[in-house]
Amino acid sequence: MAQIYRNPVRNEGAEMTPAEFRVLREGLGLAERDVSMLTLATETQIKMWERGSEPVPEREGGLVADLDREVERRLAEALVRAVSREEITLKLFKNAMDFKKAGPDMSPIPPMLAYRCHCALVGRLARALRRDGKTVDIVYS
Numbered sequence: 001m002a003q004i005y006r007n008p009v010r011n012e013g014a015e016m017t018p019a020e021f022r023v024l025r026e027g028l029g030l031a032e033r034d035v036s037m038l039t040l041a042t043e044t045q046i047k048m049w050e051r052g053s054e055p056v057p058e059r060e061g062g063l064v065a066d067l068d069r070e071v072e073r074r075l076a077e078a079l080v081r082a083v084s085r086e087e088i089t090l091k092l093f094k095n096a097m098d099f100k101k102a103g104p105d106m107s108p109i110p111p112m113l114a115y116r117c118h119c120a121l122v123g124r125l126a127r128a129l130r131r132d133g134k135t136v137d138i139v140y141s
Contacts, residue, residue, distance in 0.1 A: 016061035018052040024064045025050075028071065029116040037112055038063055070109055071121050078125050088134055091141035092122045102141065 025035055032043040039046075039060040048054040082088050093099035096115040106114035122138060129136045 016056040018050050021056045022050045024068045029120045075124050089137045094140045
């Protein structure tokens with residue numbers, strides 16, 4: 001996901017809607033403050049994008065979309081590994097400090113957002129596995 005900082009990929013000619021931006025942000029478990037740190041936009045600007053008062057800039061929308069694509073890529077990999085198992089235990093770190101101490105590799109996701117993306121990934125993975133009829137437990141690591 002090297003393009004996170006350089007060349008965000010969007011559907012050609014498609015402008016991100018305010019609702020799409022908000023759904024992506026919230027689906028990743030990110031607060032406006034988190035997106036502000038990622039994009040260097042103010043929280044007020046982010047709120048204006050989500051209300052539709054200002055268009056979502058292509059670069060900033062692309063950054064959030066790239067994060068979502070990376071979480072989805074990791075989800076697909078985890079689903080492949082879990083396909084032959086009927087019972088699965090997913091481990092969730094209790095907090096960002098425990099996550100940081102354990103040091104799982106979430107690159108290229110920026111470290112400041114890695115814990116939130118980890119939580120989003122565990123949630124998406126649990127839902128997908130349960131839809132496939134798997135027994136899923138989520139425990140603290």
